[in-house]
Amino acid sequence: MTISRLRLQPADVGIGMTGQRARDRLVERLRSGGEATPAISDERVLNAIRTVPRHQFVDEALAARAYEDNALPIGHGQTISQPWVVARMTEALLEQGMPKRVLEVGTGSGYQAAVLAALGIEVFTVERIGDLLRGARKRFRSLGLNVRSKHDDGRIGWPELAPFDGVIVTAAGPALVDALIEQLAPGGTLVAPVGPANAQSLLCLRKDAEGRIERHDLGRVVFVPLLSGMIDR
Numbered sequence: 001m002t003i004s005r006l007r008l009q010p011a012d013v014g015i016g017m018t019g020q021r022a023r024d025r026l027v028e029r030l031r032s033g034g035e036a037t038p039a040i041s042d043e044r045v046l047n048a049i050r051t052v053p054r055h056q057f058v059d060e061a062l063a064a065r066a067y068e069d070n071a072l073p074i075g076h077g078q079t080i081s082q083p084w085v086v087a088r089m090t091e092a093l094l095e096q097g098m099p100k101r102v103l104e105v106g107t108g109s110g111y112q113a114a115v116l117a118a119l120g121i122e123v124f125t126v127e128r129i130g131d132l133l134r135g136a137r138k139r140f141r142s143l144g145l146n147v148r149s150k151h152d153d154g155r156i157g158w159p160e161l162a163p164f165d166g167v168i169v170t171a172a173g174p175a176l177v178d179a180l181i182e183q184l185a186p187g188g189t190l191v192a193p194v195g196p197a198n199a200q201s202l203l204c205l206r207k208d209a210e211g212r213i214e215r216h217d218l219g220r221v222v223f224v225p226l227l228s229g230m231i232d233r
């Protein structure tokens with residue numbers, strides 16, 4: 001298993017709150033697990049988390065907190081997901097084998113997309129808030145990550161480029177979105193949080209070769225809401 005080579009600056013690999021040691025400690029925490037965060041055991045996922053400089057996906061003022069296992073604000077009332085949630089969703093996506101092409105709904109900071117791209121996955125990501133998407137694109141470029149993105153309401157998916165081996169939704173809707181299930185290839189996996197603000201479940205859907213759907217509940221999570229329409233700024 002090779003992790004895609006990212007373009008890192010000396011400060012990203014050195015010591016200190018944002019260096020390699022901080023990422024290594026985060027990985028050890030994910031590997032051991034905690035009370036509300038069951039252990040992550042997929043070494044491919046842990047390696048990707050070890051590689052991607054999460055502090056570059058938040059405001060400089062928050063960089064020192066980037067390797068705590070918490071969600072952090074990224075502006076526009078949105079958050080970069082908690083590392084454990086990113087790891088758990090990625091692990092679920094990889095369980096049936098490494099997907100080639102994955103669609104993400106909710107680019108946000110771009111961190112989840114970067115973790116997938118670091119695994120060598122071809123990533124397609126959709127964001128409804130223009131400012132957030134522009135910020136994420138800058139990060140993809142500076143890290144040398146090959147991620148395709150578009151500014152749109154992600155609930156329509158990306159029909160022209162479907163089907164996808166994996167679909168990951170990083171905002172919670174009231175129900176699973178049919179268009180996204182349709183754009184999942186046979187043998188593919190979809191991971192999405194579903195439910196109201198105080199009672200969301202992380203659902204994992206598998207589509208078999210005949211198109212039959214199997215569904216698992218991976219447990220309670222907290223996400224920002226999946227909203228309709230687009231915002232320019």
Ligand code: SAH
Pocket residue numbers: 078079080081105106107108109110111112113126127128129132152153154155170171224225226227228229
């Ligand atoms: N994956 C992101 C998580 C960001 S939070 C990260 O790693 O940082 C969820 C994001 O979903 C927000 O940026 C929000 O604007 C976006 N979002 C919500 N509803 C959406 C929709 N219908 N289409 C596209 N993006 C949406």
